Amino acid sequence: GENVEQHPSTLSVQEGDSAVIKCTYSDSASNYFPWYKQELGKRPQLIIDIRSNVGEKKDQRIAVTLNKTAKHFSLHITETQPEDSAVYFCAASSVDTGRRALTFGSGTRLQVQP
Amino acid sequence: GAVVSQHPSRVICKSGTSVKIECRSLDFQATTMFWYRQFPKKSLMLMATSNEGSKATYEQGVEKDKFLINHASLTLSTLTVTSAHPEDSSFYICSARARDILAKNIQYFGAGTRLSVL
Numbered sequence: 001g002e003n004v005e006q007h008p009s010t011l012s013v014q015e016g017d018s019a020v021i022k023c024t025y026s027d028s029a030s031n032y033f034p035w036y037k038q039e040l041g042k043r044p045q046l047i048i049d050i051r052s053n054v055g056e057k058k059d060q061r062i063a064v065t066l067n068k069t070a071k072h073f074s075l076h077i078t079e080t081q082p083e084d085s086a087v088y089f090c091a092a093s094s095v096d097t098g099r100r101a102l103t104f105g106s107g108t109r110l111q112v113q114p
Numbered sequence: 115g116a117v118v119s120q121h122p123s124r125v126i127c128k129s130g131t132s133v134k135i136e137c138r139s140l141d142f143q144a145t146t147m148f149w150y151r152q153f154p155k156k157s158l159m160l161m162a163t164s165n166e167g168s169k170a171t172y173e174q175g176v177e178k179d180k181f182l183i184n185h186a187s188l189t190l191s192t193l194t195v196t197s198a199h200p201e202d203s204s205f206y207i208c209s210a211r212a213r214d215i216l217a218k219n220i221q222y223f224g225a226g227t228r229l230s231v232l
């Protein structure tokens with residue numbers, strides 16, 4: 001089955017700096033890669049996603065890159081703000097056939113220092 | 115965005131009792147719902163996949179007789195923890211996959227249920 005690894009487990013940055021979180025996946029059939037943000041005690045919220053037919057997607061301060069050959073994808077947050085502090089999860093699944101359930105990475109706790 | 119309602123948000127029960135958790139998609143039809151378990155400061159672990167009108171598909175190691183899943187309609191799935199024990203204490207969270215024309219696999223999450231078994 002699919003295995004998603006995520007690094008780092010914790011990340012502390014100064015306000016205004018950039019943050020990068022990296023994930024790798026094992027199943028070449030996976031073609032949908034969402035990123036979720038989970039604040040303490042809250043539900044995971046989808047912040048950005050990418051399909052395997054594109055290599056990069058950007059939404060304001062957030063961007064995701066995908067290297068399908070190497071089977072890794074990354075989340076980039078620029079100009080970080082204290083409200084970006086949360087746990088971020090990457091995930092992988094197949095849209096078409098195969099495993100549609102999301103396989104999550106282990107999570108990255110991001111702390112933005114004011 | 116789509117809204118998924120999960121109830122109850124918190125439940126405390128005695129060992130041996132059963133607890134039912136509901137997951138509803140409020141403004142969309144969910145062809146598939148998923149049930150996850152999350153331990154403190156850990157990731158979400160898929161327990162089972164619930165398809166409307168058919169039996170749930172359980173992940174390896176998840177006891178189907180202990181965690182009963184019913185997906186009676188396109189907007190409702192329930193998880194019943196039967197004969198709960200303290201080791202079943204956890205945060206249970208559902209998600210619903212929207213049937214949409216963009217062919218994505220977007221899943222919207224419920225707010226979760228914190229179960230404490232005494």
